[in-house]
Amino acid sequence: MPYTIDPFCKQQKIPTFHELFSPVQNIFHSVPPLESKGNRPLQMNFEQQLKALIYYHLEEHSSGRDLLQELQEDDFARTEIAPPDGIKKSSFFEAINHRGIEQLLFIFTKLQADATKVLPKEYEHLGELVSIDGSFIDAVLSMHWADYRKGAKKAKAHLGFNLNHSIPSKIYLTDGKGDERPFVNKILSPGQTGIMDRYYQCHKDFDLWQTEGKHFVCRIKENTNKSVIKTNPLKPGSIVFYDALVLLGTPQVNQTEKPVRLIGYWIDAKEYWVATDRHDLTAEDIASLYKLRWNIEIFFGWWKRHLKVYHLIARSQHGLMVQILAGLITYLLLAIYCHNNFKEKVSIKRVRELRIKINNEARNLNFSPFGNYNFKEHAKNYDHAKT
Known part of the structure; x- marks a missing residue:
């Protein structure tokens, strides 16, 4: 029975x-x-x-x-x-x-706020840190809205990841062609520091974020033009080989109106160039901040693999x-x-x-x-x- x-x-x-x-x-x-x-x-x-x-x-x-x-x-x-x-x-x-x-959305927003009160703050001395990135979602051909390229359909999730508490903070969804850069302003709040890869380099945005009180640590292309305003002293034996206040870009074309701090450093013989408006931290702290960006990649991988979110x-x-x-x-x-x-x-x-x-x-x-x-x-x- x-x-x-x-x-x-x-x-x-x-x-x-x-x-x-x-x-x-x-x-x-x-x-x-x-x-x-x-x-x-x-x-x-x-x-x-x-x-x-x-x-x-x-x-x-x-x-x-x-x-x-x-x-x-x-x-x-x-x-x-x-x-x-x-x-x-x-x-x-x-x-x-x-x-x-x-x-x-209501539950997610409230629960995220509640979680920040419960979970420990791992990098409190570095401020409110948010890693920002996009992630492709494979779609099927019948999903006509998920435009990407001929013969392929993809959607894209634009995510803010709270690095202090290791939890997602904001989410937006577009088709696969959706530009990621406009979502920084939606994800980042004044006083927070957004940590981003090279794709987010935009000199107009660097000016806008400083005007709005939104901090950033953004990797830039190595060949970006820079006009040096002032150089900062370097620590002997450090991985950092460059620390200066500069204007980025070509004058009269795409140069920043507001100066930014530019840090150059080596990791395993590879050069990294990072632009930021954080003048309160050491150059080594900035290098460490950018390394934390990989936490969002780890989250995306774990989330997809173990919670089957993209099935x-x-x-x-x-x-x-x-x-x-x-x-x-x-x-x-x-x-x-x-x-x-x-x-x-x-x-x-x-x-x-x-x-x-x-x-x-x-x-x-x-x-x-x-x-x-x-x-x-x-x-x-x-x-x-x-x-």
Whole structure:
């Protein structure tokens, strides 16, 4: 005889999953309401949609069909994640492709702010640091909006990564041809220092950022023209071979109006040239700051590989943004969980432990003849229900 879930068992939550989810639960009271856009009532409310997407990333599912099968057949997913009456394929994909962006953005923004209060600040002496970069997402030819080049479709995620707390901070989505540089102004706030690769070199932006009080550490091309205003002394034996206040670019063409500090240094016999407006740090500190830029590359790689964020559930731009936001929310929840329980950053080891713990708790609750089940409490609830 197949196992069936007693309705009173549903009240016994899987504690580890709900511990992971609890930072979001605390935000729900202020989330904008999710409303049906037609005459039919919602078959999946926002909490159920978010839980399903978190479960998708946490369990490394590779397709929407895979997730739907678990929501229908797995006891834990069916009772704790899916809507009480289940969810049909058409209703699920309609929800992903047409609803939830406003609510997910609200959750992501609030959760990111809450995480910065909980997680330790690793580079406090260097200020508020944000690495900025873009990442391609392979698309299929039917995704006409994801323009890239003939015979290939790609989307692009533009991300700000909070280096002090090792968490994502802001996200934007465009087609694959989308220019990355305009998103710096949207990602970076006054007082923060943006750390960027050579692609973001733009002398007009260097002037604009200084005017707006937004700091930057940006690698530039080695052959960039520079007009020296003042040189700074160098430390003997340092990797730094150049430190000066300069104007970048060609006069009357693309020269900066405001001077910038230019640092040149060697790493493994390779030259790096970095422009910045940070005059409060040593040249060696600037070199160290630029090295931190690679943390966003590490994040992109880990996020794609272990949370399957770029295994597409939807083909629309709306649906892809929903999936990416849910993946970022999942990562924030993992960051809070790993800090609270282990005082560590997110790692695949801790994520695997979390998955195993959730599965073990679900197995004990649903399949064990005894487990943690309180028979006396069940009998009392059963008698009460009959009356």
